[in-house]
Amino acid sequence: xxxxxxxxxxxxxxxxxxxxxxxxxxxxxxxxxxxxxxxxxxxxxxxxxxxxxxxxxxxxxxxxxxxxxxxxxxxxxxxxxxxxxxxxxxxxxxxxxxxxxxxxxxxxxxxxxxxxxxxxxxxxxxxxxxxxxxxxxxxxxxxxxxxxx
Numbered sequence: 001x002x003x004x005x006x007x008x009x010x011x012x013x014x015x016x017x018x019x020x021x022x023x024x025x026x027x028x029x030x031x032x033x034x035x036x037x038x039x040x041x042x043x044x045x046x047x048x049x050x051x052x053x054x055x056x057x058x059x060x061x062x063x064x065x066x067x068x069x070x071x072x073x074x075x076x077x078x079x080x081x082x083x084x085x086x087x088x089x090x091x092x093x094x095x096x097x098x099x100x101x102x103x104x105x106x107x108x109x110x111x112x113x114x115x116x117x118x119x120x121x122x123x124x125x126x127x128x129x130x131x132x133x134x135x136x137x138x139x140x141x142x143x144x145x146x147x148x149x
Contacts, residue, residue: 064090
């Protein structure tokens with residue numbers, strides 16, 4: 001791959017990210033902040049115990065299927081979900097169960113670490129994301145590109 005094609009690919013990826021963030025809905029922004037919070041805890045309290053991850057995976061399958069059934073069969077007609085919506089139905093139970101297992105016995109109150117720097121890091125990253133989205137929405141405007149999933 002030549003340098004111009006790498007630069008063009010990077011530029012295309014950057015523009016996609018900018019358009020994605022500029023069009024990010026409030027609901028999806030909140031979901032990204034949840035995910036950032038999860039990642040901060042995951043990195044800080046990672047446990048390589050395979051059984052923790054297999055249990056979380058198993059729970060995500062069981063609960064994800066139940067959520068899928070409940071969302072697609074909630075009305076008389078069949079509801080068609082997009083791929084990312086289905087992925088989120090399975091990803092959320094995985095994150096919740098692994099989060100609970102990772103923080104068990106670590107002094108957390110609800111989702112809050114007993115260590116202020118960890119809370120500050122998670123909040124700071126979420127604030128940075130929110131500010132980036134706010135600025136891009138102001139600069140580009142709503143629907144300045146494709147609507148993100």
